[in-house]
Amino acid sequence: MPSDRRLTRRNVIKIATAGGAVTLSGCLGGNGGGNGNGGGNGNGGGNGNGGGNGNGGGNGNGGGASGPSGTLGDWSLDVNAPDPVLDRINGEDWVPPEYDDGEVASEIERMNLGGMENDPATGWYEDLFQEKTGITSTPVTVPSSDAVSQMRTLLSSQSESPALMQISQEFFMDFLTEGWLEPVDELWPEEAYETFPPYFQSAMTTDVDRSLDGDHTYMSTAISEAHGLNYNPTVLEELGFPADFYDGATWADVREVCEEATSASGDYHGWVWYGSGNRYPIYPWLRQMWSRGGSVVQDDGSVKFNTDAGVATLEWQSQMIADGLLPDVMQYGEGGPADLFLGGNLAGFGGGLGIMALALEEWGEDTDQYDAALLPRGENGEHVSYMNTDFLAINRFAPPAKKRAGMIYMDGGRSAIASAQEYDQEGNYPSNTAAWDHELLADANFKETAREIGETARVELWPNQIETFDVLVTHLQEAWLGQLSAQEALDSAQSDIDEIMGQ
Missing domain, CATH: 3.40.190.10 (Periplasmic binding protein-like II)
Known part of the structure; x- marks a missing residue:
């Protein structure tokens, strides 16, 4: 079972036009993109063995069909197996979706705002994630005050790492307009939104990404405040x-x-x-x-x-x-x-x-x-x-296998057990309202009022x-x-x- 790392505490969008911790500075420098194996050349796409060809999708030797997740290539992910998505993510324990292990990286790096000593619930989930999937998630720590500028530097240079980003909702649309984030539409069939605040669907499904056509969703949840x-x-x-x-x-x-x-x-x-x-x-x-x-x-x-x-x-x-x-x-x-x-x-x-x-x-x-x-x-x-949420999002320029692993991480990160742990260990608001029905929060103080507050949240x-x-x-x-x-x-x-x- 995951180790106990508890500490005592710690609408429709309308647009006008990640073993041990490493420092983010270790990920800066180098091409991060370009032409070649797993690289990219263009607005979120790629031109090489592991990319695509064009604006976020396309065909390449390791790519796949064009479309919203073209840079991921063709791969088998079924969010409604082995159980329907809400049953999987909202039970007493998280059940990963079905996917082909051979198509997914065995480790990923994930940006974490601040040191892991302040994030016991995140540490708990990383242990659960590795236990359930065999995938190692390595936190790349960066001070919150430097996070946005560091992420802009990484993504504008098409760096492949970290594969997973943690982005405050108030900066999220700026990153989307640049074509820097990977769509994760497969994670969010209509029914998956049922236990999340309404704005997760209405405000976070958007056509603002200039590199793609149509509406797409790009996020899962890291932490929330209500x-x-x-x-x-x-x-x-x-x-x-x-x-x-x-x-x-x-x-x-x-x-x-x-x-x-x-x-x-x-x-x-x-x-x-x-x-x-x-x-x-x-x-x-x-x-x-x-x-x-x-x-x-x-x-x-x-x-x-x-x-x-x-x-x-x-x-x-x-x-x-x-x-x-x-x-x-x-x-x-x-x-x-x-x-x-x-x-x-x-x-x-x-x-x-x-x-x-x-x-x-x-x-x-x-x-x-x-x-x-x-x-x-x-x-x-x-x-x-x-409600203010830090979202998890996938770096468009990461290798496809790492992006796929990132999607599995994002699936579990939105689970009721992960949300309940965030509230129980750190006082962070559960973005998944099913967390209030989890046995971990059975005796939580003011839970009914807290649930109502989330239900009246507007963004x-x-x-x-x-x-x-x-x-x-x-x-x-x-x-x-x-x-x-x-x-x-x-x-x-x-x-x-x-x-x-x-x-």
């Missing part, structure tokens, strides 16, 4: 509210708690959000904007931030600050609200559920100072959460997403500081974003 409402029932009671007042709350309810906290004796706060940093300030605005029925990606494919829902959300935020109902949000970056919450005087905040383990460690499993709920409802009565993706986020953060902060009105701030942001998107 945002819910973390709240302190004791603080709510001390402020005169029912202990569960934030369960099913509206944004008007949040303001009411903030007003009471401001007037009460003691250093209480009703709410806070991420106000500093280069990405996290986006999330509170996005979540509330969605709860008002808004969208960033419009029906015509354009990316718009200065919509009515966007402006109304920023007006609400700015007014809360102007009325003195919040602590200085500009002080609080990625971990700031969690630190304030653990101080015991914050009624609640919207953010990742990873705070749960810290709160239970701080106050005990039977504490009255922590509970979780869905994020506040908007005017249309809708609770909307946010929108577009090319150049991080670049547009960088622009938006600056203008959100201008409004929070009172330098611009909400309308002025978002109009100014939109002008910059139109230029970035060429719209």
